[in-house]
Amino acid sequence: MVAHSGRHLTAAVDVLVVGAGPTGLGLALQAHAHGARVRVVERRPEPFRPSRALILHPRTLEVLRPLGVTDALLERADTAPGVRLRLGSRVVETGLADLALPDTAFPHLSLMRQTDVETVLTRALADRGVTVERGTELLTARDDGGGARAVLRSGHGVERIRCPFAVGCDGPASTVRACAGIGWHGRPYTEEVVLADLDLGGTSAGADAQVFAGSRGLLFLFPLGEQAAWRLLATRASAGGSGRDFGQPGPPVPEAELQRLLHEVGSCARIERVAWSARVPLQCGLARRFRRGRLFLAGDAAHAYSPATGQGMNAGIQDAVNLGWKLGFAASGRDGGAADGFDAEVLLDSYEAERRAAAHGRMLLTHAAFWAEASTGRLPSWLRAVAAPRAAPAVPVLLGRRRLVAEAVRTVSQLRVNYRHSPLSVEGTPPLRGAPRPGDRLPDRAVSVGGPAERLHGLLARPGVHLLLQRDAAPPPDTPAASPVTVLRLTNSPGRGLVAVRPDGHVGFRCGAADPAGLTGWLSLVGAAVSPSARA
Known part of the structure; x- marks a missing residue:
């Protein structure tokens, strides 16, 4: 759709992204990678502001990898940080590199400033022809039943636009949230x-x-x-x-x-x-809804945490990657590119169902951690000032238990988040035993697709849906429709099963033997159609 504003002409867009922090930039990249035309507006005229976030978690690097930005991020990050923990007069030294996390390509915490993350993501968007429009403020936004209407103000004047979707990535005082009338708890x-x-x-x-x-x-x-x-x-x-x-x-x-x-x-x-x-x-807070019609919330506009465990930027990027592909597929469906039977409402509703539950669990985690870290109550103060120094000699022993530390990092970095109760998580017939359940994150491991062993996440480091066939599985049904689906046959995995992996790295469908109707139904559910490509 085209919007007129005086003599200015605005190119058609599918997704208006309000806010150019890590959440908005990540969302724009993910939606663009999955077929959407995106526009990013940011009211601040300059990109720099002092970073509040300083940590990238393993799961965040995983979800960004298919967008081709992780190498640039890691070049700017400290992936082997050392820490000197001072407990009274005692000092404990430890490192946070090479944790015991064999199922991820990023078994470490990465220290990295938010401003550096924004720089990398902004350049990636520019490489794709998307420029962040700074100094452009959202005045109002509303859902009109079939799309989103927005009024923008910039140095060129006031502009009125209509597009299929608008996403508020505009922080705790979100204008999109206020315009949508979404309450805040x-x-x-x-x-x-x-x-x-x-x-x-x-x-x-x-x-x-x-x-x-x-x-x-x-x-x-x-x-x-x-x-x-x-x-x-x-x-x-x-x-x-x-x-x-x-x-x-x-x-x-x-x-x-x-x-x-x-x-x-x-x-x-x-x-x-x-x-x-x-x-x-x-x-600490949580929006009562993450969606109202064609208006969506992500990142700090949808949830707020204490800084304990470094969740803010990471949670926002993970929101963005979850929502971005769904908006991309929904936008393609509006243009007639979706599979038969595709219902965009089910796909779009799944964002709130999945990410609001994850946000609630994360809030409980950060609240407990912040109580121990910052509360001035008698018990937490005594634990930090008296108990911790006395327990200092035991800290190296605990840190030496690499699996114990790894499990803590696994929880903090949201590697355990699952969407098992999502409408997009479907078990085929017969069920596939011994594989991640529908809704679970797909772990990384060594696989073969007919040659030397390779890491699975590396093979899936591209946008789209991925169908993983076991060695003796029947080929998936073929349709002439163009689709964002890649098929890989894992020759070192005996069996006749199949796993369908969503663009955000979670399992969407699995079956223990050929289930063409089940697979076709799931692909229709998410708006994709089978067109085998790559190494089938």
Whole structure:
């Protein structure tokens, strides 16, 4: 569809993405990769703002891999971070590289600034001909029953457009959420985060990250400052006040207060320069819905967490990859490119069913972790200031149990998230035993497709649906329709079964023997049709 605004002409788009943070950029990439015409608008005129997120989890790297951006991300990341954990007078050193995670290509935590993630994703979009329109603000958005109507304001004036879908990736104070009339269930934390970029004396630049445990909360020093050598992150009791902009940097913090925070936890570092600082008020919250008609919410517009376990950016990107392919297939279906019997509403409804449940579980995790990390209550304060130093000698032993650490990372990074109750998770007839269940994440492993062993996730590192046939499985039904489906026969996997893998790496369908009707029904459900390609 085309929108007129004075003498300006806007090219047709399928998906209007509001917000150019990691969530919006990831969504635009995923939707574009699956056939949608996308437009990304961002009200901020400049791309840089101090990063709040500093960690990429293994699962996030997995879901971004088919979009061809992981190599560029890893070039900017520290994938072998060392950490010095200071518990009172005791110091415990550990590394977070090469964790015992054999079923992923990224068995490590990656320290990486949010601004670097945005740079990589923005360049990837530009390579695909999609330019982020900065300085363009969404004024209103509404669902008109058959599409989304939006009013935008930029330096060129006011523009009215209509497109099939609009997605709010516009943060905690989401305009899209407000325009959709979607309620918000949440509450503020009594603690806040203090952020600062510092040059420090007594601590060498490029050293390991440092974590200090004190009675008033944890303090982190990361060698990832954007305007100075170090990024400080501390949790402290909130000063309160009305009208707080949750999740956004607030007023600066005096240098004397920052120095006092360092001294309180036993650091000998001296502040030589404060490049930037801010207080960030926090809340935990969840949108009552993730969709209203043709308006959708993703990332911070849909859910808000404490910074504990580093969920915000990762959760937003995982939302984006889940929703992006569905919007792409739905947009293609509107143009007549979907399989017979395709019902876009089922596909689009599955986004909320899958990701809102995941967000609720993540909220419980982060709330518990933040209580231990930041609460100034008597018990958590005693645990950090008294119990933790006494238990310090046992920490290396616990960290030495690589499988125990790996299981914790597996939970934190959302590798265990499943969509077993999704309408897109279908068990064929007969069921396939010994394979991931429909809705589960597909683990990585060594496979053969007729030659030397290769890693499965590497073979699937391209957009679209993937059909994995066991060695003796019957070929899938063939139709003349063009489709985003790749077929691979795993010659080192005996049996007659088949697994269909969604574009976000979750199993959608499986069967233990030929089930043409079941497979065709599932492909119709997600809007794809079979057209074997690649190494069938």
